[in-house]
Each structure stands twice: as structure tokens, then as C-alpha cells.
Amino acid sequence: MHSNPESTESSQQCKQQCETGHELCGRIKLQTHMEPVNLTLGGEGNSTDCPSIDDFRNQVYSTAYSLITVLGLVGNGFALAVLIRTYRQSSPFHVYMLNLALSDLLCVMTLPLRVLYYVNKGQWNQGDFLCRISSYALYVNLYCSIYFMAAMSITRFLAIVFPVQNMRLVTENRARLACGAIWLFTCLSSSPFLMSGQHFDQVSNKTKCFEPPRGQSLHKLVMLNYLSLVIGFVLPFLTILLCYTGIVRALLSRTHAARRQRDTGGKAIRMIVIVLFTFLVSFMPYHVQRTLHLSFLSRTDTTCSEKVAMQKSVVVTLSLAAANSCFDPLLYFFSGEGFRSRLSSLRHSVGSTRHHGSRLKTIAGSESGENHQLKTS
Incomplete structure (x- = not known):
């Protein structure tokens, strides 16, 4: 390969194009040795x-991750x-919402490191451990x-x-087991x-x-990308589409009496809209662009x-992928099972606690006043 000038030039171009690409271009690997080359990874000092x-890149990422x-x-x-305070009203859907909110929260807590x-301007000062955890957290989420x-x-x-079957098949314990399996599979696969x-770049003199690390086999990256594309995106998305098709057909075929149960149907429709919006805006552009990028290399x-256009599209789609953490609260509020009622009950409980506390203070004040009058008399 090194004796062929054309292949050497192709490899050089691949490295240069991958420089400012998203992390997955270089990071989805299990055992690959890094080869030092005289190219920067942040797009600084390109030889082209x-x-x-x-x-x-710096402006878009710093602004997007801050927001x-x-x-x-x-x-x-x-x-x-809200979900933790009202955990006694738990349901399988509640278990999934709780885990989704926890995943989002753990992810956004690492984003300030990316902002810094x-x-x-591409200088990392937070140490190797936090560098690894920050990259890991984004893709786990x-x-x-x-x-x-x-x-x-x-x-x-x-x-x-x-x-009818739902009462027997879907339980809180099974939902917890499913969440545990999702966490385990995602953490291991990521x-x-x-x-x-972190690594030191000698050309830019920056950590x-x-x-993306350098000197990796593009063929391996393409294969790993297709594997993660199918398992991590296509199969779940097809499952969601099939579920939504069944939900819509069931809602349309309901009798007039059953249609009065608008609450369940309304929550289902709102969930369909929010989830599809998240997939079309956040998940799909990222996976499509990532596949096109590897083909481009x-x-x-x-x-x-x-x-330049490909590198900029990497920046935009990765920012949109990270933004999924902002869309999920819409899912809780508009389609979550009783989320607004949980919020209302939480307000009432807090209000009643304050009222009870103020009442106790009033009673205690009146008792002290009576005791003072008794003493003076």
C-alpha cells in the first residue's frame, strides 16, 4: 500500500477529511493502534x-452545547x-420516563466540558479520564x-x-428489567x-x-458503522413505526363509545408526534450523515x-444529535402517563405541607401568647 502513490494519496486525503469529522469516524474501534502522522485533528494547519x-466548528459547538x-x-x-417525588404512583411507562430523564441528565452534565x-479553540485541559467519560456519555445517552x-x-x-393482554404482559418489574438490559447493552456496546x-498534537502544540484518532482502517469503520446503524437506529425506528401504525389503526377503528376515552388516544397521538419529531430532527440526520461521511472518505x-461542506454537516448533525436531551421533557409533559397530574398532586402536597406548617406556627404562637397572659395574670 505504501508503494502505490495513488493509494497513499487516497489515504492522506481520508485522514485530512476525517480531521474535523465527528468522533465516531475514529472512535468506534475495539483494538486499533494509533499511528503518528503530521496532520492535526482539529483542522488546524491543513496541508491542503x-x-x-x-x-x-468552535462557534457552533460551544453555542449549541451551552444551550x-x-x-x-x-x-x-x-x-x-417530579418523577422521583411521585414514585408511589409508579407504572411501566413511569419507569421508562425515569430512566430516560436520568440518561439525559447524566449526558448534559458532561457537556460543559465540551463547551470549555x-x-x-481545541485545547483540552481537563485530563484523560474526563475526556474519555465525556465522549462515552454522549453516545450512551x-x-x-x-x-x-x-x-x-x-x-x-x-x-x-x-x-387485556397488556395487564398481564406489561408490569413494573418487567419494565425495570427492560431498562436494566438497555443500560447494560448500551454501556457495553459504547x-x-x-x-x-486525550492526545498531544505536535503540529498545533495542543492537547x-x-x-478522531489516526491510522485506522476505513473498512473496519464502515463495517462498525453499518452494524451500529442497523442495531442502534434502524431496528428501533422500524419497531416504533410498526407500533405507531398499529396505534393509529386501533384508534381509527374504535367504536363511538370507545372514542370517548380521549385521554389515552390523545396521549398516544402526542407521543407519536414528539418521538417522530425527535427521530427526524435529531437521530436520523446524524446517522445518515455519519454513513455518508464514511463513504465520502x-x-x-x-x-x-x-x-468543507461535509465537515460542516458533521458539526451540525452531531449538535442536533446531542439536542435530543432537550426534546425528551416534551415527551414527559405532553404524553407521559399522568405526568401533569403528578405535577398537580405534587403542588397540592407542597401547598398542604406549607399550609400545615403555617397553621402549626399560628397555633404555637397563640399558645405562647396564652401562656404569657396566664403568667402575667
Whole structure:
């Protein structure tokens, strides 16, 4: 391979195109040795004449991750507090919502580290351990969200299409087992992101993180991408579509008396809209672009404008993928099983506690006043 100038040039182009690409371009590997090359990973000091997208990347990532951090912390933190405080009203759907909110919260707590990295223009100062954990958390959340949404869709499908069997098949214990299996599978399958952490780039003289390691087999990356694409996205998405098709058919075929139960049908329709919106805006663009990007790297006839456009699309789609943490609170509030009633009951319980406390203070004050009058008399 090294004796062929054409293949050497192709390999060089692949490395340059992958420089500012998303982390998965270099990180979905199990055992691959890194080879030092005289190329930067952040797009700095490219040997080609293509303009660098470093400024674009740093601005978009730092802004997007900052907004996602604020919205994700507020939305998921509030939802998690409500779900925990009303845990006695638990249901299988409630179990999935609780785990989804926890996944989102753990992810957004690592995003400030990414903000610092891109604000510092690609300089990592937080150590190797946090570099690995930050990369790992994003992809664990990505695929946990997909699988939890699929599980919630199946639960809603059984409740509407097979209501009698649903009472026997869907239980809280089985929902907890399903959540445990999802966490275990996702954490294990995302473990390659823990294999590579920070590294020092000699050309830019910076410590790098969230950048693709170099010297990897493109064929392996393509195969791993297709595997994760099918298992992590296509199969769950097809499952969700089948569930929603069954739900819509069941709702349309209901009798007039059954249609009066608008609450269940309304929650199902709202869930369909929110989940499909999340998939179409957040998950699908990322997986489609990632596949196109890896295919793009194998080409030798790419132009400079195509490279820049592909690199910018990587930045945009990865930001959208991380934004799924902001969309999930909509799912809790608008389609969650009794979420608004849980919020209402929580308000009443807090209000009654305050009223009870103020009443006790009033009684205690009146008793002390009476005791004072007795003493003075």
C-alpha cells in the first residue's frame, strides 16, 4: 500500500477529511493502534488549500452545547424531581420516563466540558479520564434514548391495541428489567469510546480530545458503522413505526363509545408526534450523515468545497444529535402517563405541607401568647 502513490494519496486525503469529522469516524474501534502522522485533528494547519472550519466548528459547538446544557438541565432535572417525588404512583411507562430523564441528565452534565474545549479553540485541559467519560456519555445517552423511546412506544402499543393482554404482559418489574438490559447493552456496546482519550498534537502544540484518532482502517469503520446503524437506529425506528401504525389503526377503528376515552388516544397521538419529531430532527440526520461521511472518505475525486461542506454537516448533525436531551421533557409533559397530574398532586402536597406548617406556627404562637397572659395574670 505504501508503494502505490495513488493509494497513499487516497489515504492522506481520508485522514485530512476525517480531521474535523465527528468522533465516531475514529472512535468506534475495539483494538486499533494509533499511528503518528503530521496532520492535526482539529483542522488546524491543513496541508491542503481548503479553508479551515475551525472557527465555524468552535462557534457552533460551544453555542449549541451551552444551550443544550441549560435547557437539558432545567427540563430533565425538573422532570426527574417530579418523577422521583411521585414514585408511589409508579407504572411501566413511569419507569421508562425515569430512566430516560436520568440518561439525559447524566449526558448534559458532561457537556460543559465540551463547551470549555471549543471555547479554548481545541485545547483540552481537563485530563484523560474526563475526556474519555465525556465522549462515552454522549453516545450512551444517544442510544439509551432511542431504546427507551422504542420501549415506551411498545408499552403504549400494547395498552391500546391489546388492553387485556397488556395487564398481564406489561408490569413494573418487567419494565425495570427492560431498562436494566438497555443500560447494560448500551454501556457495553459504547465501550469503544472509552478506548481512546486525550492526545498531544505536535503540529498545533495542543492537547486534543473529541477528535478522531489516526491510522485506522476505513473498512473496519464502515463495517462498525453499518452494524451500529442497523442495531442502534434502524431496528428501533422500524419497531416504533410498526407500533405507531398499529396505534393509529386501533384508534381509527374504535367504536363511538370507545372514542370517548380521549385521554389515552390523545396521549398516544402526542407521543407519536414528539418521538417522530425527535427521530427526524435529531437521530436520523446524524446517522445518515455519519454513513455518508464514511463513504465520502473512501472517494479520491472529492473537491475542496465538498470537503468543507461535509465537515460542516458533521458539526451540525452531531449538535442536533446531542439536542435530543432537550426534546425528551416534551415527551414527559405532553404524553407521559399522568405526568401533569403528578405535577398537580405534587403542588397540592407542597401547598398542604406549607399550609400545615403555617397553621402549626399560628397555633404555637397563640399558645405562647396564652401562656404569657396566664403568667402575667
